[in-house]
Amino acid sequence: MPAGDIPARLMPVSEALSRLLDSASPFRAVRDLPLSECRGQYLAHDVVSRVDVPAFDNAAVDGVALRFADLDEPGLTLPMPLRIAAGDPPATLMPGQVARIFTGAPVPAGADTVLMQEDCELADGRVRLPGRDRVSAGQNIRPAGQDAGQGQVVMERGQRLTPQALGLIASVGCATVTVNAPRVLILTSGDEIQAPDETPLPGKIFDSNGPLLEQLLRQSGFPDCRREHLPDDPAMIENTLTRVLTDPQQRPDVIISTGGVSVGEEDHLRAVLEKQGRLDFWRLAIKPGKPFTYGHVDGIPLFGLPGNPSAVLVCYLMLVLPTLRRCCGAASVLPAPLSLPADFAIPRPGKRQEYLRVRCVNQGGQLSLEKHPNQSSGMLSSAVWADGLAVVPVGATVIAGDRLDYFSFAHLLN
Incomplete structure (x- = not known):
């Protein structure tokens, strides 16, 4: 699978991610939560x-506790005056005795070995034991602090x-x-966007990026998120931003926008945001996607994603989420990909690193990657059909059987 050079003027995905991770600052917003309310979030403190744990040596099996030194030839019979269950107070075992013991029970003082009940014969308060050659000292005991x-x-x-x-x-x-508790503001923009519960209007599209990003954030451990939709009106955009940036109850720790921050005549959000801070506009060697914005607005980090929903999905998973994890203090921000063979061909090299929506399938006991037939950046049905992303490097061609890096959605969001 030959690979060519990355085209000029397009930033490699690896470089973009490196820049984002280098700029990541720890979140200051933290919250104490009971264990019942914090699943999926990220620890702010050790x-x-x-x-x-365990607090005492305890039995790993149901059986008998004894001194290894008391074992001899097979068939030795010893008295069993003690019975110890989980939750019982500590006991003491005398030499030449054994104790009936149950899983989780404290090993009595003087005992150093536990035999499974299947390896012994219990009858009338006595136990017939196996020979020493069939037993290891210390077996079946979970030591304190293990x-x-x-x-x-x-x-x-x-x-x-x-x-x-x-x-x-x-x-x-x-x-x-x-836990880390950043407040995330999702900004969608454009007069063409309407809410899914509204009557369809000519020339309008329903908002998918807002719900998509909200659920991606919640599933990846950032539940404190909300959405604001901005019309193509600079004054209204400025009023909304002023409100959320100055109100302590609304002020976010992170802003993620979709659309409206490119270089088009109708991208009004960009002009308003630049008044409040500094934005960098990157042209990334990534497909789907390419225009990507990163900067700070009134000191708040902002990620400006493309407007197409599949580009939003890919850029969030591969760039935004790793950065949020680093802000939480995570050392590992992306899972290791699997290397799996493709069952498809890509005969022409691309100028951008492509993230294909694929499905991992089992064919005759061998895993391989099946590509959705439509890879349009405006489609989400392909992402629902798929279970992950396959990565095709810049300038690469693919023939069936070539191995590609594969990231499952489950691992990316875990």
Whole structure:
């Protein structure tokens, strides 16, 4: 799969992402939340264990606890005066005795090994034991502090709060966590846009970018987001921006706009935004997409995305979301792609790095990538059909069987 040079005047996607990550500043907005309310968000502070987990040596199986030194030849029978269940107080085992023990129960003082009940014969308060050669000292015991030690950092700033992470945090005795809580403002613009619940009008289109971005943000861990639609009226745009930037209850920590910030005569949002700060207009070697804006408005970072919905999806996943994660303190901002063979061909090299909407399919036990037949940047049905993106580098051609980097939507948003 030969690759050519990146065309002049187009910024490579890798360079754009590097610039964005280098400019990322930590979010100042944080919030303490109970574990029941913070799934999917990003930690603002480390989580430190309050206790050892487990707090004591405990049995990993149902069986008998004993001293390894008491084992001898197969068939040895020892008395079993103790019965210890999960939640029972600590007990002491005397030499030459065994204890009936259950999963999670504290191992009695004096015992150093637990045998599975299937490996023993229990009858009339005594146990017939296997020979020492079939047993390892210390087996089937979960030692205190195996999962976490008191004072140990178990989750670091920037990590995402998955269900398994929340379970771990609860296990170390923490009921609340401090999360990054940026307020995100989504700006859509244009007189051609109308709300989905309105009667269709000639020359108008329903707003898809607003709902798309709102749900992308929520699914990727940023629930505090809201939308404002701006008409093609500079005065009204300026009034709206002044209101949201000066009201402490509305002032955002991040602004994401779609459309209206390019170089067209009807892109009124750009002129108003430039009065409030500094914007850089990039022409990216990315498809779908190309025009991309980044800057600061009254000190607030702003991402200006193209107006086509599939371009919004790709630019959010590959550029905006990684930057938001870095602002949260995340070290890893993109998942590692899979390398999978394509079942399609692209005979002509492109001038931009293309993110194809594809589906991962199983053909005879082998995974491969199937491309949606319509890759128009104005289509979202292809993104619904697809389960991820396949990356075709600048200047590359593809023949069936060539391996491409594949990012699943599930991994990108996780």
